[in-house]
Amino acid sequence: MTAQIIDGKAFAARVREKVALHMAWLKEVHGITPGLAVVLVGEDPASEVYVRNKGKQTVECGMNSYEHKLSDQTSEADLLALIERLNADPDVHGILVQLPLPGHLDEGLVINAIDPAKDVDGFHISNVGRLATGQKSMVPCTPLGCLMMLRDHHGSLSGLNAVVVGRSNIVGKPMAQLLLRDSCTVTVAHSRTKDIEEVCRRADILVAAVGRAQMIKGDWVKPGATVIDVGINRVDAPEKGLRDDGSVKTRLVGDVEFDSAAQVAGAITPVPGGVGPMTIACLLANTVTACCRTHGLPEPDGLTA
Numbered sequence: 001m002t003a004q005i006i007d008g009k010a011f012a013a014r015v016r017e018k019v020a021l022h023m024a025w026l027k028e029v030h031g032i033t034p035g036l037a038v039v040l041v042g043e044d045p046a047s048e049v050y051v052r053n054k055g056k057q058t059v060e061c062g063m064n065s066y067e068h069k070l071s072d073q074t075s076e077a078d079l080l081a082l083i084e085r086l087n088a089d090p091d092v093h094g095i096l097v098q099l100p101l102p103g104h105l106d107e108g109l110v111i112n113a114i115d116p117a118k119d120v121d122g123f124h125i126s127n128v129g130r131l132a133t134g135q136k137s138m139v140p141c142t143p144l145g146c147l148m149m150l151r152d153h154h155g156s157l158s159g160l161n162a163v164v165v166g167r168s169n170i171v172g173k174p175m176a177q178l179l180l181r182d183s184c185t186v187t188v189a190h191s192r193t194k195d196i197e198e199v200c201r202r203a204d205i206l207v208a209a210v211g212r213a214q215m216i217k218g219d220w221v222k223p224g225a226t227v228i229d230v231g232i233n234r235v236d237a238p239e240k241g242l243r244d245d246g247s248v249k250t251r252l253v254g255d256v257e258f259d260s261a262a263q264v265a266g267a268i269t270p271v272p273g274g275v276g277p278m279t280i281a282c283l284l285a286n287t288v289t290a291c292c293r294t295h296g297l298p299e300p301d302g303l304t305a
């Protein structure tokens with residue numbers, strides 16, 4: 001068997017189109033332009049790339065983008081004061097504080113200072129609790145993107161065995177909650193799970209979010225299963241040759257060994273081009289959703305959990 005490749009890039013483009021349509025309606029009919037504020041503290045290069053991409057796509061789809069770049073010496077009090085201002089700003093409908101924060105800042109405290117209605121990351125304790133208890137909430141972007149692709153591929157997820165590998169607050173745990181809400185039988189596997197290969201082989205839906213390059217092999221996959229690979233890992237690629245400075249070039253791989261898994265799975269997301277593009281698309285979707293909820297207006301169809 002050779003798996004169907006789930007094209008996250010094309011799917012993300014369709015999500016952005018739906019966002020743009022709803023945006024146009026908000027603007028023309030209600031005179032409202034959604035706004036997203038992104039806060040970056042320090043100069044972590046990977047975070048700077050993420051934040052640049054977020055800003056670019058926010059503007060491209062017609063939203064207002066507010067970027068706040070703060071020095072890595074910023075005090076907690078100053079960061080909290082900025083969040084307070086953004087909470088009170090009626091032009092800002094979504095607030096995202098890029099993680100990780102420098103070590104002297106308490107991430108929990110900072111995230112929980114964001115108005116839950118503007119918490120487009122879905123990381124605020126009240127959104128986490130609302131998701132876990134089946135109430136309307138903001139949902140973390142990466143698991144939301146995975147859910148959209150799974151619903152699109154399967155229609156109903158009811159009764160399917162889902163295994164989520166990884167128990168992070170950003171992906172693993174909210175992914176498990178979302179799959180449970182769609183009536184899957186959910187197992188969360190992690191570094192201490194016994195017979196993890198056997199656990200994975202029971203999955204109709206296998207979501208890999210461990211952050212370990214190519215950990216999940218083809219013989220861990222049930223024939224015909226749907227494999228969603230959330231991992232983005234950089235590995236040496238000597239076959240690509242050397243850079244000018246003599247170092248080995250690299251390439252991106254997922255948490256799944258793609259070539260062997262694609263022989264067994266029914267469908268699989270590639271890396272790059274699978275889950276990755278969906279994360280920012282879902283951030284835009286969450287911002288429009290937050291804006292609609294704030295104004296008591298209808299939410300876009302198919303862009304929420």
Ligand code: GUN
Nearest residue numbers: 096097098099100121141
């Ligand atoms: N850092 C890496 N991924 C994310 C994310 O989804 N949201 C935030 N705020 N920071 C991140």
